[in-house]
Amino acid sequence: MGLFKNIFSSEKKETLDKGLEKSKTNFFSKLSKAVAGKSKVDDDVLDDLEEILVTSDVGVKTTIKIIERIENRVARDKYLGTDELNQILREEIAGLLSETNVGEATDFEIPKDKKPYVMMVVGVNGVGKTTTIGKLAYQLKKKGLKVVLGAADTFRAAAIDQLQVWADRVDIPIIKQDMGSDPASVAFDTLQSGVNQDADVIIIDTAGRLHNKVNLMNELTKVKRVMQKVIDDAPHDVLLVLDGSTGQNAFEQAKQFTAATEVTSLAVTKLDGTAKGGVVIGISDQFKIPVKYIGVGEGIEDLQVFNKYEFVDSFFK
Numbered sequence: 616m617g618l619f620k621n622i623f624s625s626e627k628k629e630t631l632d633k634g635l636e637k638s639k640t641n642f643f644s645k646l647s648k649a650v651a652g653k654s655k656v657d658d659d660v661l662d663d664l665e666e667i668l669v670t671s672d673v674g675v676k677t678t679i680k681i682i683e684r685i686e687n688r689v690a691r692d693k694y695l696g697t698d699e700l701n702q703i704l705r706e707e708i709a710g711l712l713s714e715t716n717v718g719e720a721t722d723f724e725i726p727k728d729k730k731p732y733v734m735m736v737v738g739v740n741g742v743g744k745t746t747t748i749g750k751l752a753y754q755l756k757k758k759g760l761k762v763v764l765g766a767a768d769t770f771r772a773a774a775i776d777q778l779q780v781w782a783d784r785v786d787i788p789i790i791k792q793d794m795g796s797d798p799a800s801v802a803f804d805t806l807q808s809g810v811n812q813d814a815d816v817i818i819i820d821t822a823g824r825l826h827n828k829v830n831l832m833n834e835l836t837k838v839k840r841v842m843q844k845v846i847d848d849a850p851h852d853v854l855l856v857l858d859g860s861t862g863q864n865a866f867e868q869a870k871q872f873t874a875a876t877e878v879t880s881l882a883v884t885k886l887d888g889t890a891k892g893g894v895v896i897g898i899s900d901q902f903k904i905p906v907k908y909i910g911v912g913e914g915i916e917d918l919q920v921f922n923k924y925e926f927v928d929s930f931f932k
């Protein structure tokens with residue numbers, strides 16, 4: 616099928632295949648039970664499939680759309696063998712996701728017309744913001760871009776240290792202040808420094824935990840406003856990081872954040888070691904905001920540019 620052009624490096628594919636292993640094992644063991652002893656995709660199989668998709672964290676809305684597509688196909692083709700079900704799922708889910716085509720990247724790159732390109736990374740605590748920033752900075756630096764980090768999560772001393780560790784690992788500058796200082800002030804300093812250093816990309820880490828949610832959202836708004844004193848259209852990208860291993864919780868967080876603040880892209884982390892990888896299918900179907908990156912491990916190389924076809928291909932194989 617032409618949809619799955621082999622444009623991906625085999626190494627990337629291997630990491631993805633491995634990362635999705637648990638999700639796949641979970642899905643296919645349920646699916647093989649559901650089709651055991653049945654040769655034809657009938658109403659019972661479809662009922663079971665619906666339940667399996669929902670319990671694999673694809674989400675109810677997206678599951679309904681997938682089932683509808685497969686029902687249409689059954690009506691059209693009259694006889695669909697259960698042995699074809701994987702292939703059909705692959706095709707129909709890829710088809711569904713291609714309907715919400717929101718500018719998909721194929722490589723780590725940033726728009727060239729903004730320099731410095733300012734990214735602000737947001738999300739609740741522990742989802743993988745700092746780690747994602749480190750991995751992303753590494754990839755961008757590999758592309759020859761000059762990257763500067765800003766430690767605007769001043770809520771915990773360890774948060775600043777953790778970003779410092781990544782800056783050292785990637786060997787790039789970091790702008791920071793003491794714990795408890797004003798995050799907006801750190802962001803301001805970082806943007807100024809980035810402009811002075813002629814940086815290509817600035818990535819700002821933010822706190823995921825404050826005394827309450829309203830505080831957090833107010834702070835993010837303030838950080839943005841202060842950035843605009845240095846670069847009037849910054850931030851150019853607000854990247855919301857979601858922990859894929861929390862399944863439906865990741866959905867909820869995406870809903871809440873996108874309602875409270877402007878988010879322009881998504882990263883879904885911790886897809887390795889979870890059986891809830893199906894959540895990415897639901898998120899990329901239901902949010903108008905593109906999933907740009909996925910985290911498939913804790914290592915520096917374990918961030919991938921999300922490609923939905925590749926993902927579906929890996930998942931249903």
Ligand SMILES: Nc1nc2c(ncn2[C@@H]2O[C@H](COP(=O)(O)OP(=O)(O)OP(=O)(O)O)[C@@H](O)[C@H]2O)c(=O)[nH]1
Binds near residue numbers: 774
């Ligand atoms: N397995 C796995 N672990 C990850 C991934 N991304 C992040 N982690 C781990 O998740 C934990 C939390 O990551 P952080 O980057 O500190 O998360 P954070 O959002 O910055 O957290 P706060 O600073 O507390 O708000 C760390 O132990 C990371 O190593 C991933 O893709 N896979």
Ligand SMILES: [Mg+2]
Binds near residue numbers: 746820
């Ligand atoms: Mg952090």
